Amino acid sequence: MGFKEMSEGNYNAENIQVLEGMEAVRKRPAMYIGDTGERGYHHLVYEVVDNSIDEALAGYCTAVDVTVNADGSLTVKDDGRGIPVDMHPTQKKPAIEVVLTVLHAGGKFDGSNYKVSGGLHGVGVSCVNALSEWMKVEVRRGGKIHRIEFSRGHVTKPLEIVGECGDETGTSVTFFPDHTIFSCRAFKPDVLCARLRELAFLNKGVTIRFRDEESEQRREETFRYDGGIDEFVLYLDQNKKPLSPVMHFEGSREGTTGTVQAEVSLQYTDSYNTVEQTYCNNIRTIEGGTHLSGFRRALTSTINKYGTDNKLIKDKEREMLSGDDMREGLTAVVSVKVPQPQFEGQTKTKLGNGEVEGIVSSIVGEKLMTFFEENPAVAKIVIEKTLLAARAREAARAARESTRRKGVMDGLSLPGKLSDCSCRDPEKSELYLVEGDSAGGSAKDGRDRATQAILPLRGKVLNVEKARIDRVLANNEIRSLITAIGCGFGDDWDISKARYHKIIIMTDADVDGSHIRTLLLTFFYRKMPELIERGYVYLAQPPLYKVERRKRIEYVLTDEDLTKKLLVLGLDDFEVKDKTGAAMDKERANGFMRLLAEIESTSKMVEERGFDPKELLADPEAKGSGASMLKKEFSSLEGYGYGPEDWFGGRLQKTLDEVRAHGKNGLSIYRFKGLGEMDKEELFDTTMDPAKRHMLRVRLSDAAEADRIFSLLMGDEVEPRRRFIEENALNVRNLDF
Ligand code: 0RA
Secondary structure: OOOHHHHHOOOOHHHOOOOEOOHHHHHOHHHHHOOOOHHHHHHHHHHHHHHHHHHHHOOOOOEEEEEEOOOOOEEEEEOOOOOOOOEEOOOOEEHHHHHHHOEOOOOOOOHHHOOOOOOOOOOOHHHHHHOEEEEEEEEEEOOEEEEEEEEOOEEEEEEEEEEEOOOOOEEEEEEEEOOOOOOOOOOOHHHHHHHHHHHHHHOOOOEEEEEEOOOOOOOEEEEOOOOHHHHHHHHHOOOOOEOOOOEEEEEEEEEOOEEEEEEEEEEEEOOOOOEEEEEEOOEEOOOOEHHHHHHHHHHHHHHHHHHHHOOOOOHHHHHHOOHHHHOOOEEEEEEEEOOOOOEEOOOOOEEOOOHHHHHHHHHHHHHHHHHHHHOHHHHHHHHHHHHHHHHHHHHOHHHHHHHOOOOHHHOOOOOOOOEOOOOOOHHHOEEEEEEOHHHHHHHHHHOOOOOEEEEEEOOOOOOHHHOOHHHHHHOHHHHHHHHHHOOOOHHHOOHHHOOOOEEEEEOOOOHHHHHHHHHHHHHHHHHOHHHHHOOOEEEEOOOOEEEEEOOEEEEEOOHHHHHHHHHHHHOOOOOOEOOOOOEOOHHHHHHHHHHHHHHHHHHHHHHHOOOOHHHHHHOOOOOOHHHHHHHHHHHHHHOOOOOHHHHHOOHHHHHHHHHHHHHHOOEEEEEOOOHHHOOHHHHHHHHHOOOOOOEEEOOOOOHHHHHHHHHHHHOOOHHHHHHHHHHHOOOHHHHOO
16 A cells, blocks of 8 residues: 655545455455465554555664464564554545555545555555454554554454554554455464565664464574675575675665666676566565566676777777676675556566666666776676676587577477477477386386476586586586477577476475475576476475275375275275264265364374463463364364363274274285386376376465575585484475565
8 A cells, every 4th residue: 555645744644545346355355465364464564564665665663573473463563653543534434444444545546645565466455354264453543542443454443542652653564364254264474484584674774573473493594684685695695605795785766666776786796697576665686677678688787898908808898798607606785666557467576667678787887897997806806707607608609509490390300308298389288207217117118298298307416506607508417408498598498489388397305306396496496497487397296105905006105195085995894983973974084084184183183382281271271283283173173072181081992993903904005106106097196187187386475585595405505405404304395486
């Protein structure tokens, strides 16, 4: 919502525009917050935090507190001016009620009063209200503490004064997302902290505190960076060796819709890769846009001009230098504030405002030239690195030429190991990257030849974090990959040439498999990020178990699925009785057993955290996810006529164990050690058949973190890598793409 104009100091309730009602949001939540899964769930928090950040940017707020409460709700508290509580003249309601129940209420969106921060969807706190089972808002303003409460967007307790607060001011919003709308059930501290940290970098001096009261760990973190995006660059480069200090340039220019501000921090490191993170109005612009092109243009022309004028770059060399060369080893954060941002591109994360390119380019160009003139030693290092990169690229040209997709039409230049599909429509075509020749062979024989191509990968894939482009391109596995995918590489990159829109990594579920998977993901992330951004990259999910009973074979994906399976089988010719001794029907018995299995696993989890489940259940004050899960489960248990004493007395555990043991009867359970153990039919049936398979799409949800983690996983620093791998058991799902 646009609160910026209020900073002009003449806010009154009339300014609030009434655009739309609440029901629309509940009817089509995804339209307003993107989705109703994990992303949308966390997006609710960002919407509320954005309002506090706006208060901070207007100069009225210094600290924002975000707390995950014990009951699973979340509070965002700030020390800003407080949402106005006076009467809205036309709506005949307090302004705060209008702000929280009317979409887009809060200010006009004309150029002079633009919203500075704002989530991807920028829909405002009223949306969060509509999508919350309940919301409570407390405002400190004018010496009084005011409170109002809502449920699913409707007032349940009108605004009232509940106390005095002296000259304290601020807003505190507490909400519990509506679980009939969201599939996500809890806030993830890691996900929240990543965005809060990013916001603290982008808004220097603002203190953002995070507290988790829900889990037993009681995590607490404070993010405050007086160095702003300079500190952001240092954070991103934490696992790399710097070649230059952090350079910072900023300025503003009048644009057609108001003042455009631009801020850039950059540093060169000895890495061979480039990190460019760009933002507009605190929103990450994954697809780049005019601010990025303006920045790049300034960098290229300044390096060229300074290098030539100072005889560091010879004429012949200048012709050979490309923009990519000048960005090798560069880490840059570009942040602009634009009054009326236009977001374009596939995911609406590409800044489109044309004038921004020239503005950023002129600010950076001017100041970078001055910096080089005042720091010739740094300029020299940057230019030397650039020339080295260019030479390496030149040396790799031969390799690159042969890697290019020149004769793809006749299939001649495709790698020999590739078993291509016959279909030529990329949208229907899939490329399987398979670990090892033996699994590759099964995949090749078992696949659907029309749509599925197989590329077996032998041995380890090159670690692109540690190799310059010439070595990357000389590597056979990588060359096969590039040719097979068809988009080219580096300056030649062209996503529209992708030969497949699904690239599926299929590796064993062991340490080697994880390693190969990580190397491949690093390659895609560093060298072909657009594949990940577009959602073309997948991880195959081969089954963990093969279960055979009376000659019938079934495949099971996970340990939890195996438990479920055993219970269903166990109930076959097995009678479960309720407390009165009457037999339950199959369906009811099945639900009952699943519930018992849940109680068993929750109890185990609670015990692992050092609690006694029995005590926790009996304690009405007990909060936290474990306690609330137990309470829910035991209240379900009552529905079957049983109480806690039946579980804690061991009686129901015995039934559960019996059914499980019965389920195992006459059953052979085999745990796969690798893909190679499956024959071609088996591999197709379980892992490749589009009608039955499970796959994970690789997402790039937090690029900053992903980049740091990749540097950590793939860089030279051994100790942090060892720790990370140990802590995360090399499971890519923990990398949170
Ligand atoms: C409307 C007008 C003013 C402030 C706010 C809204 C406001 C909203 C939120 C939401 C979370 N924290 C907030 N802080 C402030 C300006 C009021 C004035 O002029 O005094």
